[in-house]
Amino acid sequence: MNENRDRWLVNTGWLKEHVNAPDIVILDASWHLPGSGRNAAREFLDGHIPGALAFDIDDIADKSSPLPHMLPGPAMFSSRMRKMGIGDGNRIIVYDSHGLMTAARVWWTFRVMGHDDVAVLDGGLPKWVADGGELEDGPARARQERHFTSRRQTTKLCDRDDVARVSADGGVIIDARSPERFAGTAPEPREGLRAGHIPASINVPYQTLLNDDGTLRSDSELRSAFSRAGDLSAPLITTCGSGVTAAVLALGLEILGARQVALYDGSWSDWGSDPDLPVETGPDTGRAGEAT
Numbered sequence: 001m002n003e004n005r006d007r008w009l010v011n012t013g014w015l016k017e018h019v020n021a022p023d024i025v026i027l028d029a030s031w032h033l034p035g036s037g038r039n040a041a042r043e044f045l046d047g048h049i050p051g052a053l054a055f056d057i058d059d060i061a062d063k064s065s066p067l068p069h070m071l072p073g074p075a076m077f078s079s080r081m082r083k084m085g086i087g088d089g090n091r092i093i094v095y096d097s098h099g100l101m102t103a104a105r106v107w108w109t110f111r112v113m114g115h116d117d118v119a120v121l122d123g124g125l126p127k128w129v130a131d132g133g134e135l136e137d138g139p140a141r142a143r144q145e146r147h148f149t150s151r152r153q154t155t156k157l158c159d160r161d162d163v164a165r166v167s168a169d170g171g172v173i174i175d176a177r178s179p180e181r182f183a184g185t186a187p188e189p190r191e192g193l194r195a196g197h198i199p200a201s202i203n204v205p206y207q208t209l210l211n212d213d214g215t216l217r218s219d220s221e222l223r224s225a226f227s228r229a230g231d232l233s234a235p236l237i238t239t240c241g242s243g244v245t246a247a248v249l250a251l252g253l254e255i256l257g258a259r260q261v262a263l264y265d266g267s268w269s270d271w272g273s274d275p276d277l278p279v280e281t282g283p284d285t286g287r288a289g290e291a292t
Helices: 004-007 012-018 038-048 074-084 103-112 124-130 160-168 181-185 219-225 245-256 267-271
Strands: 024-028 091-095 118-121 174-175 201-203 235-238 262-265
Touching: 004 118, 012 124, 024 124, 091 103, 091 124, 103 118, 103 160, 103 245, 118 124, 124 219, 160 181, 160 262, 160 267, 219 245, 235 245, 235 267, 245 262, 262 267
Parallel strands: 024 091, 091 118, 174 201, 174 235, 235 262
Antiparallel strands: none
């Protein structure tokens, strides 16, 4: 039995039994890439897990940053959680409408804020519906304000300076984007970004960690996916397009027991927008790509 998996994931059967528990707070963390044509707020109104609250990563974010959905400060996060009725002592269960994509970002956010009693619904909303879970529509139910304490855990995130040092030293940086975006052969969904990847990084597309039903793959399959990362007890950095799917990698790594996982919050939205930072192109072959 993997205690980390039991700690960070819950299945639909467990949530059905606990959906009305007074200490449980369920969060719908659905979010969609620019240009997808989907609207998470409208989809929430059309149907969500009973009692769930909507957690908008673009709204609960550092609005002073030009980068998308950057991690908010502790004071702002505590204030928003109090107003949503989320408090110390609550167990947080996060899901999304993809299966497992953006829920991991909110799981990571709570952990950075020092709240470790948080788990992801394995398979998310699609698995909930497939397993006969009920939905409710309309706005979220109002909750009474609660006290929430944020204690920022800085070891779980990093910035471009940290990443540049690790890249130059040949450390392990794991990119969750698609092979085409990693190689620089597919356009980025955000304008103004160069194509390619951070030098010395390896590519583990987040989808490779998931089964067809959106649930996380077995421990042995996760180990296989991360095999090129080497020693999982060493410091690791995860990155992606804007710090969302990098959290799926962080979740998988922590389920495997990795303890030194930092997420590059700005990710490619930050690195790819700065012409002074080095970029490589080409597939992940284990060799350095072509510098641009």
